[in-house]
Amino acid sequence: MSIKVTVSPTKEQAVKAVAAEIAALIRARAAEGKEAILGLATGSTPVVLYKELIRLHKEEGLSFKNVTTFNLDEYYGLPGTHDQSYRYFMNTELFDHVDIDKNKTHVPNGMVPQEQVAEACAKYDADIKAAGGVDIQILGIGRTGHIGFNEPPCGPETRTHQVKLDELTIKDNARLFFHGKIEEVPTSAVTMGVGTILDAKKVILLAWGENKADIIKRSVKDAPSEMCPASWLQQHPDTEFVLDTAAASKL
Ligand code: GLP
Numbered sequence: 001m002s003i004k005v006t007v008s009p010t011k012e013q014a015v016k017a018v019a020a021e022i023a024a025l026i027r028a029r030a031a032e033g034k035e036a037i038l039g040l041a042t043g044s045t046p047v048v049l050y051k052e053l054i055r056l057h058k059e060e061g062l063s064f065k066n067v068t069t070f071n072l073d074e075y076y077g078l079p080g081t082h083d084q085s086y087r088y089f090m091n092t093e094l095f096d097h098v099d100i101d102k103n104k105t106h107v108p109n110g111m112v113p114q115e116q117v118a119e120a121c122a123k124y125d126a127d128i129k130a131a132g133g134v135d136i137q138i139l140g141i142g143r144t145g146h147i148g149f150n151e152p153p154c155g156p157e158t159r160t161h162q163v164k165l166d167e168l169t170i171k172d173n174a175r176l177f178f179h180g181k182i183e184e185v186p187t188s189a190v191t192m193g194v195g196t197i198l199d200a201k202k203v204i205l206l207a208w209g210e211n212k213a214d215i216i217k218r219s220v221k222d223a224p225s226e227m228c229p230a231s232w233l234q235q236h237p238d239t240e241f242v243l244d245t246a247a248a249s250k251l
Pocket residue numbers: 041042043044045046072073139140141142143146147148149169173176
């Protein structure tokens with residue numbers, strides 16, 4: 001199966017259609033009295049999408065009252081109140097600005113005692129299933145080819161689990177966040193597995209800028225492999241890569 005690729009000149013233009021698709025899903029489900037289930041991502045990439053969703057809420061009356069969310073991942077050892085935790089990120093970048101019920105927003109718990117992590121991960125997968133499965137999963141991509149925090153090597157069957165972070169990821173995330181301090185970046189995380197991600201009905205991976213061009217090419221063109229976890233998306237029936245011109249420049 002080949003991945004559908006949509007290229008726009010800028011990220012602002014690129015996310016318009018994605019936000020419109022999410023809005024259409026939310027409104028269609030609301031009309032049926034049902035929940036829309038969104039899989040959400042963190043990192044710098046989806047911020048522009050969340051800005052557009054907030055605009056749709058404030059200017060076009062899009063309500064998030066019938067939305068349930070499941071985030072991909074969380075740093076292990078950071079409480080949700082820590083300004084570098086993904087729970088904090090989601091609250092400040094999206095949830096605090098729309099009318100979503102925070103009780104229906106799920107982010108893996110990075111503070112579970114080590115001996116209870118496996119059980120908490122299994123429950124996260126079970127909760128996604130019980131909610132009816134993810135309708136639209138938003139993804140970014142790391143330069144190692146990771147989706148969520150599934151670092152290479154990673155097979156397509158993995159479920160929510162704890163992972164050790166790659167050196168490049170720790171460096172990239174210190175550069176962008178963590179006040180640039182590498183020693184502050186946690187060394188492990190809890191993440192949905194690739195298999196968990198592949199269960200979503202639709203997957204939309206976003207990528208901007210030239211420094212993602214190589215890994216985008218590997219993910220789309222090379223045979224799926226454990227060494228590039230994003231390449232497993234080629235085996236998903238409805239995956240779209242939404243790129244700006246720079247990220248698509250090596251395709
Ligand atoms: C983080 C997140 C990923 C994200 C990636 C890319 O490590 N766990 O979900 O896709 O980094 O980050 P950015 O969007 O800042 O390039």
